[in-house]
Amino acid sequence: MNSKIKAFMKNIALTFMVAILMFTTACNKGPEGVVAKVNDAEISQEEFDRDYAAQANNAILMSNNADILEETTDQNPQVTMGQEIRRQVLENLIQMELVKQDAQKKNIKVDENKVTEQINAVKEQIGGEEVFNEQLKTVGMTPEFYENYVRNTVLMNDYYEALLKEFEADDKQLEKYYNDHKDEYFTATASHILVADVDEANKIKKELDKGADFAEMAKEKSLDPSGAQGGDLGTFNNGEMVQPFNDALKVMKKGEISDPVKTDYGYHIIKLTDKKARTFKDLKDELKQTYAQEKVKEYVDKLQKDAKIKRYLDPKDDYKLPEKYQVALPKTAENEKNDKASKEANKNAKTNAKVENKAEEKANNTKAENKADNK
Template sequence: MFFKKLGTIALSAVLISSLAGCGKKEGVAAEVNGVEIPIESFYKSYSASANQLVAQYGEDYLAEKEPTTQKTYKQLLGENALRDLTQIEMVKQDAEKSKITVSDEEVNKQLEAIKAQLGGQEAFNAFLKDNGLEEEFVVNNLKNQMLLSKYVETKQKELEPTEDEVKKYYEDNKDKFYTAKASHILVDNLKEANVIRKEIQKGGDFAEIAKEKSKDTGSAQNGGSLGEFKNGQMVPQFDEAIQKMKVGEISEPIQSQFGYHVIKLEEKKPAEFDAVKDQIKATLQQEKFQKYMEDLTKKSKTKNYVDPSKDFEVPEEYKNYGKSKQQEAQKESNTAVKEAEQQTNKAANKATEEVKETAEKAK
């Protein structure tokens, strides 16, 4: 969707839904603290995403199941649309209490910048047409995203940790902050990783085994060496293993999305406070913000009157919302082909009749 090009803030990652049971309320998709969200807003939000999928993969795609959740894409898009609408309403209400606002002037300035980036008003109009978007819908979403950005920035400043909090976190978590040197051997299965580990423990040369058997070809040619790295630079499972290991130790096989790692820790030095204090500050700030949003969500009274987990109907007029230029062109092409087929069939039928008539006269 257009507004996602502007950099959506993923609040859904830090918000925990507290949704009441679904009843029915005419013309209303949901309520947040008594403020109603019109059903039209749900239809537009859902359709702006759904119609893009339909344009790419066809309408049947919405009925297919996403492998991880086993929910249909229609259900997932509906859930996302409803969650986004209720969350932004909750944030807007809290922003108003905190006097965080975005003026029409700010929105218009940003909109003009976007138009200029696209190539001017005509190009912007063409963009809307190609994506089947109404300008009002785009402007509203732009304003919401600008408000979210300002809201997050303001709240995180308010929740900035003190120097004492940052130092305490460092002292309590020193093992998590380090500079290390290590080598690894990466293989596909646990059995092979265990065999390699035993071979090394019996005196096998780690570097030679890495060159021969590691599927990480980049490090294998250097005997498995990964060089020097800091905490957070490796995949989480690898990082956690290094935190617990002692210099010279050979790890148990560690599984990651790449396979099984046998790690040899060659060097590890604790990071100095000044080197990691900004990182700690950002971590604590994010944790505080997450807690703030969780508490806000728990306090908010949200009622849903649409249940995306069940089949729901979207009026035909909204199914056209988000229709792309390519879809229109395809439709016109299909119509032209159909008309050509009809003309051909008419001509063939006429020729057949003429042949029959000629044959009858010949008799």
């Protein structure tokens, strides 16, 4: 498959651009052909089928596995991939409908010129309209679907930017925000020892508490490349390290050595050499963005909380992808080899059956002749 189509497929799921407080409600039987209702607007089964097909086909083609939708997810062995995709698609459609309704109230309209420009840019990159349409066809999509996807993305971007502007803070609001969150903004100089096992981390911490040299222990025990420099991480700002590491530094004091801190990398023992508060002047632009993003999240959370949302589709119910959206897996050397072997086996089976039938027919004829002779 063309690499640009692959890139498109990886991003085909329309995700909300702001963190949203998700909640679920019981699924009730609704009007025929309707999967959900958002305030007074209905989301049709056709819309759901179209968007689900995009993501389901993506999963099938990327894994080269026609049965992947029936396999369970890593996060929950009780939920299949198909069920999880259906849940995500339903929620995305609901979120998009909320955005459309609120955007209309704010008089934010889709810029059709942006839509056309983006689609034409993709067509040009991929090799022209004919190639573009053919590639969409191979993944079970239509140009109409892709146009709708781009239109929603353009609206989402413009809506989000409008909200950021709406909640832009003045200097007085920013100073108050800074004073309320001053401890969260710092510059730190630190070292660490990284190990894979919590028991080993606890043993190292005990040795350090007894007076062992931190740098020497890092050189001997740390799995991180910084161990060669005694675990030295240099000087960095808050937020540059993974969240658990950052959270530990936030409450540590200069010269302190932490208990083991678990991250996706393993267990860290952190030594804080120095920590200084970052000034309002240095942080002003960052604070302006953070403040607006938090206010947007609060606004969107309330928007969803206040909305009347009814879900009529249960992602766990049996579901069959409509035939018009189904795609065939591309032929691979292994697939072709298996197909050839299967055809050969079928051919041999038919040949054997013919031989057996002829042998049986001949035997029956011989019996009949013998019986006639005996008479």
